[in-house]
Amino acid sequence: MNSGQPAPGSQASLRESNRLRVLDALRVQGAMTQVEIAGQTGLSPATVSNMVKELDASGAVELAPSIRNGRRAVLVSLATGNTLLAGIAFGDRDVRVAIGTGPRDVLASQRMPLPADHPADEGMERAARLVHDLVEKVGKSMPDVKAVCLGLPAPVDSVSGQVGSEGILPGWRGVAVASEMEGHLRAPVVLDNTANLAALGELKCGALQGIEHGVYIKLSYGVGAGLILGGELFRGSAGTAGEIGHLTIDENGPVCRCGNRGCLETFIGSRALLDALTPTHGALSLREVVARALDGDPGCRRVLSDAGRHLGVAVAGLVNLVNPEVIVLGGLLSRVGEVITAPMLASLERCAIPSAAASVSLRPPQLDTDADVVGAIAVAEERHAAAEGLTAALAAPT
Amino acid sequence: MNSGQPAPGSQASLRESNRLRVLDALRVQGAMTQVEIAGQTGLSPATVSNMVKELDASGAVELAPSIRNGRRAVLVSLATGNTLLAGIAFGDRDVRVAIGTGPRDVLASQRMPLPADHPADEGMERAARLVHDLVEKVGKSMPDVKAVCLGLPAPVDSVSGQVGSEGILPGWRGVAVASEMEGHLRAPVVLDNTANLAALGELKCGALQGIEHGVYIKLSYGVGAGLILGGELFRGSAGTAGEIGHLTIDENGPVCRCGNRGCLETFIGSRALLDALTPTHGALSLREVVARALDGDPGCRRVLSDAGRHLGVAVAGLVNLVNPEVIVLGGLLSRVGEVITAPMLASLERCAIPSAAASVSLRPPQLDTDADVVGAIAVAEERHAAAEGLTAALAAPT
Structure with missing residues (x-):
């Protein structure tokens, strides 16, 4: 039963293939004129x-008058029903923004580097500019953006709406992020932690789909985890659940940026990894360490493998406490694969309750570093649906 | 509006007070003849x-023919509608059994000491005998017992129905506890962990009532935790969630009975505490340590206070990962109160993410050491309700 699928090589199959080429071009390039679409796809004008005409009639694209090279033109864009959602994810060194109509329907995305320890104002201004650019790119306007979720690589206190630690992301300390960002974007902004958002992204359309109890570990400049419990993102009573990076590994260990001693991050955060390599390798960036490890550099591999071993001890604690069925290891460092996962699994087996260790399996991420912005769009979608539901409830006769 | 409440001092108030005296006596003493009730309550025959007669007419008590001192007699017991539930909780040195009609309606309970490292057979036989005794005491017979929950102070693997570690409770290793116990009791038996059951007991009728995300920590010969997440007991994917006792505190620390090194239990389990006191205090039992600490003995207080400090580090990890709103510290050692809780809270504040630490509060338990058997009756009740539901569904027309 190939219902709806045209026979290969037929007229219908050719038209379907052309249709997908046009839609793909619009998804990648954003709004275009018909001439630009022809140039991009290689199809005749x-x-x-x-x-x-066909896509417009079926509601798959939208047409909007615009100006191109000083002339009036009609821009073709993917149909969004005038509801755009934006996801913003800050890393320690960059910000990534995506807009779409849902977590599975990202229309455009972009990444911009940021200086380490940037002030919150600068980060928020750049992110807001990216949102404006992307909205324009898909041929829409800012009032179409109905909800935004902004992720930070730090514990986010859902009660205060601020970063839940004085020392992590110092440039963002005490900033009322959501309300300032609402000023930039004129849309409701929800705050969350990027490890939570990445877990949600993998739950909605990645490696955690259909999982009851799972954990996403984001291993990048810092380390965080997002918990999926009962098939939903679990944030805890104040939004800070999953903070694996600040588990105490050694009470008398090095002082951590959070103010505690011997946190997991003091062993496997970027500062610890890069400092360990400085005497032999000079000043490297974390991306360079990952690239060299993939190229076989023994020092870079050793430092990452030791990080995996330490991570495994903390993950064993998480497995003892939460007893998940699946762990997904994502984030920049996860790209080195077994260099980290093999020692991590060895520590996990050594340190966790046997039956808990036996019931968990490791899966690779499916969304790479986009998991968090995809999750952010999912949160924005929930926020918008809740607002719509409220409007509907208020409008309904009592 | 004092609806239903008789005015104080009136005839009705006197009758109500007599009624409660009779019911209380039946709850505490089990089934009795009318002569025995008169003796217990001081009321006239x-x-x-x-x-x-009044209680029988209203269905509050049940009458059953029996033999007392060689004569025929009528035994009066609390009405149970022929549905009894049994809860069994093993400690490292004892077993406690309760029977009732629900977690709030315990009819009778009893504790029996057990030798340390007893074989499972011995423990199960004693527990079964206690169940038989208590059922008889309340004037019922074994077929009235519709479901049983048995708690063990060890990780319980819900998949295999066995203890989920080779080294913890070695006498119970590889034993199919539920099916063996079903042989003794002729009723379905569910297995769970006693920290889980205590959390459930405090959730159903104690300090965790109405809590969304909470943690019960059971600090006794070992230490375990039960997690309440989303208003329900959270067991994880294989039933072992909450195993705080085997969090790694020091990777190079002492070898633990679970086979790992430097687990929390190697610092605060009974062996560590008693060994620390042997040179100065000689051989003490854990109960004696608690009693002496309450009497002001400085050595006993110091050892328990250090245990509180270590416990706080692990609890900080739990708070970072799960972000609960309430922690209840229960179990034998919790009786010393601030001697343990003050250093525990100090460690928690020092080691947890500030916003997570700020959002959690400590509450004393309300059920003392009965929390686990009460929780076991709650699990038995769920088990029975599920079976009844299944029967009803099977009987229903399709």
Whole structure:
């Protein structure tokens, strides 16, 4: 039963293939004129014209008058029903923004580097500019953005709406992020932690789909975890659940940026890894360490493998406490694969309750470093649906 | 509006007070003849006779023919509608059994000491005998017991139905506890961990009532935790969630009975505490340590206070990962109160993410050491309700 699928090589199959080429081009490039679509897809202007008419009639694309090179033109864009959602995810060194109509329907995304320890104002201004650019790129305007979720790589206190630690992300300390960002974007902004958001992204459309109890560990400049419990993102009573990076590994260990001693991050955070390599390798960036490890550099591999071993001890604690069925290891460092996962699993087996260790399996992420912005769009979608539901409830006769 | 409440001092108030005296006596003493009730309550035989007639008519008590001192007699017992539930909780040195009609309606309970490292057979036989005794005491027979929950102070693997570690409770290793116990009791038996059951007991009728995300920590010969997440007991994917006792505190620390090194239990388990006191205090039992600490003995207080400090580090990890709103510290050692809780809270504040530490509060337990058997009756009740539901579904027309 190939219902709905045209036979290969037929007229219908050719039209379907052209249709997908046009839609893909619009997804990647954003809004375009028909001439630009023809240039991008290699289809003839006549074919594009017919296809756009068909897509417009079926509601798959939208047409909007615009100006291109000083002339009036009609821009073709993917249909969004005038509801755009934005996801913003800050890393320690960058910000990534995506807009879409849902977590599975990202229309455009972009990444911009940021200086380490940037002030919150600078980060928020750049993120807001990216949102504006992307909205324009898909041929929409800012009032179409109905909800935004902004992720930070730090514990986020859902009660105060601020970063829940004085020392982590010092440039953002005491800043009322959501309300300032609402000033930039004129849309409701929800705050969350990027490890939580990445867990949600993998739950909605990645490696955690259909999982009852799972953990996403984000291993990048710092380390955090997002918990999926009972098939939903679990944030705890104040939004800070999953803070594996600040588990105490050694009470008398090095002082951590959070103010405690011997946190997991003091052993496997970027500062510890890069400092360990400085005497032999000079000043490297974390991305360079990952690239060299993949190229076989023994020092870089050793430092990452030791990080995996320490991570495994903390993950064993998490497994003892939460007893998940699946762990997904994501984030920049996860790209080195077994260099980290093999020692991590060895520590896990050594340190966790046997039956808990036996019931958990490790899966690779499916969304790479986009998991958090995808999750952010999912949170924005929930926020928008809740607001719509409220509006509907208020409008309903009593 | 004092609806239903008789005015104080009135005839009705006197009758109500007599009624409660009779019911309380039956709850505490189990099934009795009317002569015995009169002896226990101090009421006249005529008053008891009238009261029992009234209680029987309203369905609050049940009458059953029996033999007392070689004569035929009628035993009066609390009405249970022929549905009894049994809860069994093993400690490292004892077993406690309770029977009732629900977690709030315990009819009778009893504790029996057990030798340390007893074989499972011996423990199960004693527990079964206690169940038989208590059922008889309340004037019922074994077929009235519809479901049983048995708690062990060890990780319980819900998949295998066995203890989830080779080294913890070695006498119980590889034993199919539920099915063996079903042989003794002829009723379905569910297995769980006693820290989980205590958390459930405090959730159903104690300090965790109405809590969304809470943790019960059971500090006794070992240490375990039960997690309440989303208003329900959270067991994880294989039933072993909450195993705080085997969190690694020091990777190079002492070898633990679970086979790992430097687990929390190697610092605060009974062996560590008693060994620390042997040179100065000689051989003490854990109960003696608690009693002496309450009497002001400085050595006993110091050892328990150090245990509180170590416990706080692990609890900080739990708070970082799960972000609960309430922690209840229960179990034998919790009786010393601030001697343990003050250093525990100090460590928690020092080691947890500030916003997570700020959002959690400590509450004393309300059920003392009965929390686990009460929780066991709650699990038995769920088990029975599920079976009844299944029966009803099977009987229902399709």
